Amino acid sequence: MIAEALNTIKAEISDQVTLVAVSKTKPVEDIQTAYNAGQRIFGENKVQELTDKFDTLPKDIEWHFIGHLQSNKVKYIAPFVSMIHAVDSLKLLKEINKQAKKSDRTISCLLQFHIAEEDSKFGLNLEEAQLILSSNEFVELQNISVVGVMGMATFTDKEDQVREEFRTLENYFHVVKSHFFKYNEEFEHLSMGMSGDYKIALEEGSTMVRLGSSIFGVR
Numbered sequence: 367m368i369a370e371a372l373n374t375i376k377a378e379i380s381d382q383v384t385l386v387a388v389s390k391t392k393p394v395e396d397i398q399t400a401y402n403a404g405q406r407i408f409g410e411n412k413v414q415e416l417t418d419k420f421d422t423l424p425k426d427i428e429w430h431f432i433g434h435l436q437s438n439k440v441k442y443i444a445p446f447v448s449m450i451h452a453v454d455s456l457k458l459l460k461e462i463n464k465q466a467k468k469s470d471r472t473i474s475c476l477l478q479f480h481i482a483e484e485d486s487k488f489g490l491n492l493e494e495a496q497l498i499l500s501s502n503e504f505v506e507l508q509n510i511s512v513v514g515v516m517g518m519a520t521f522t523d524k525e526d527q528v529r530e531e532f533r534t535l536e537n538y539f540h541v542v543k544s545h546f547f548k549y550n551e552e553f554e555h556l557s558m559g560m561s562g563d564y565k566i567a568l569e570e571g572s573t574m575v576r577l578g579s580s581i582f583g584v585r
């Protein structure tokens with residue numbers, strides 16, 4: 367089932383798009399099955415669950431942390447995590463930098479934007495992102511690399527609304543890119559699209575989709 371689902375999805379998305387297989391709540395056996403089918407990038411949203419899975423599973427997996435991350439837990443994942451998707455404060459960036467430095471690593475981060483109409487404590491608006499990126503404190507961080515942006519659309523079956531929200535995020539991506547990362551080729555990721563809306567996200571320019579239930583089944 368998992369291998370078939372992966373093949374179907376890979377046939378639908380271009381080679382240029384990164385597929386993050388969201389394995390949260392799923393057992394290591396399921397991840398191993400996806401791994402055996404060739405998948406190497408997995409997304410988790412709980413620190414304890416991620417560190418447990420990292421310990422047991424093959425070491426060439428690229429682990430993406432996709433959930434809200436508390437500063438005091440960064441230290442547990444900093445030694446191995448490949449990318450942190452939902453960075454929405456300078457405080458968190460500074461802590462990631464500090465812990466990455468201890469492991470002599472550079473950690474790729476995405477800035478999370480709030481694009482949904484739903485109330486959420488998480489995610490930046492454009493002004494907040496610009497304040498962070500233009501601060502001296504940010505410029506001094508040597509062990510993080512901001513490589514793009516991420517966001518989540520409203521959970522609704524109103525396609526027009528979801529599309530509009532993805533367009534907003536795509537616009538933020540270009541604004542941030544042109545103001546702060548114009549000559550930085552690493553800033554290239556637009557992480558948007560989940561199982562319910564990734565087709566729309568791809569039409570609106572997503573370069574990275576995060577798919578859980580469409581690969582592993584309902585949680």
Ligand SMILES: *Cc1c(COP(=O)(O)O)cnc(C)c1O
Binds near residue numbers: 388411560561576
């Ligand atoms: C759970 C989750 C996903 C995957 O959701 P599905 O609907 O199962 O594809 C993607 N992104 C984030 C941030 C998530 O928390």
